[in-house]
Amino acid sequence: MPDGASTSNLGPRAPLRVADIREGGTDSRGAQVTHIYALRTGEYAVYHAGDVFVEFADDPEVERDQRKRILALGEARSELAALLVGWRPQRRRIYDCKTAMALQMALDQDDVGARKVIEGARTDALREREVAGRLQYLACALASFALLFALLQLAAWLWPTPDGIANDLWMAAEAGLAGAAFSIVLAIRSRMVALDTQILGNASDGLLRLLLGAASGALLLLAFGAGIVPRMAFGEATLARDAMAWQGVLILGFIAGFLERLVPDLLDKASPQKAMGTPGTAPS
Known part of the structure; x- marks a missing residue:
């Protein structure tokens, strides 16, 4: 019987033998x-029928021993099968071949070799999913960027702000959005993202980072206007609100969106610290 075999709704089928497995025929x-993939008359058949299956030996005693050997590959085999879900037959063909090879080696009592083959296939499939996940994450982030940028443009047109610092808020938010997008593109190779099987996770994470970037750009500009952050130094250059043109607004917003921890750290430093005690002489 093949692993995962079942009986028909019309009644129990006649016992299938290894010799009954033929291309174009049906299994149990x-x-x-x-x-x-592999056939040994009376001993086993490894074949493809939507997935890779095994028809075990006709001898019940030999069959029980074969099942134990196949069972040892169960964890890696199930993880590989989960990684292959959704792939077209052409794309997963190489992994089906590796699975069949591992099953044949296990049936031929090469347990160590079988485990290496199936675990190697699992690692390769996982790596493919990780690469696809990064591309998916990047695509979702860029789509979210385009949507949010269009919404900010629309908001700036529908709700123009008064003169003064508030007039630059939309610009700073757009610059923060661009900074966050730039940060995502630079960090995509080293950033841990979900596999491409979890599109909602990748889409929501990218969208959240972009929203935080836009909010950080506007918030840092407000902090400058309120005097919470009077100026920022970059080497020999100093960025201050009293001498900030539109170029400074863009730079400020971009930096706020690019550096995720910049605004929280600045606000944390600017917040009043609770007194922990009064100065005094150190205890002797």
Whole structure:
């Protein structure tokens, strides 16, 4: 019987033998056999019928021993199967071949080699999913950037702000959005993101970072206007609100969006510190 075999709704099927597994035929589940990877008459057949399956030995004693050997690959095999969900047959073909090879090696009592093959296949599939996840994350982030930028443009047109510092808030928010997007692009290679099987996680994480970047740009400009952050020094250059043109607003917003911890750290330093005691002489 193949691993995962079941009986028909019309009643129990006649016992299937290894010799009955043929390309174009059906297995005990009624699935069509499309390819046979390995066949030993009376001992086993490793074949493809939508997935990779095994028809175990006709001898019940040998079958029990074979099942134990296949069971040792169960964890890695199930993880690999989960990683392959959603892939087209052409894309997953190499992994089906590796799975079949691992099963054949296990049936031939090469347990160590079988485990290496199936674990290697799992690692390769995981790496592919991670690369696809980064591309998916980047695509979602760029789509979110375009949407948020359009919304900020629309908001600036619908709700123009008064003269003064508030007049630059929309500009600072847009610059913060661009800074966050730039940060995402630079960090995408080293950043841990979800696999491409979790598109909602990648989309929400990218959207949240962009929203924080836009908010940070506007908030830092407000902090400058309120005097909470009077000036910022960059080497020999100093950025101060009393001499800030539109270029300074863009730079300020971009930096706030690019450096995720900048605004929280500045606000934390600017917040009043609770007195912990009065100065005095150190105890002797």
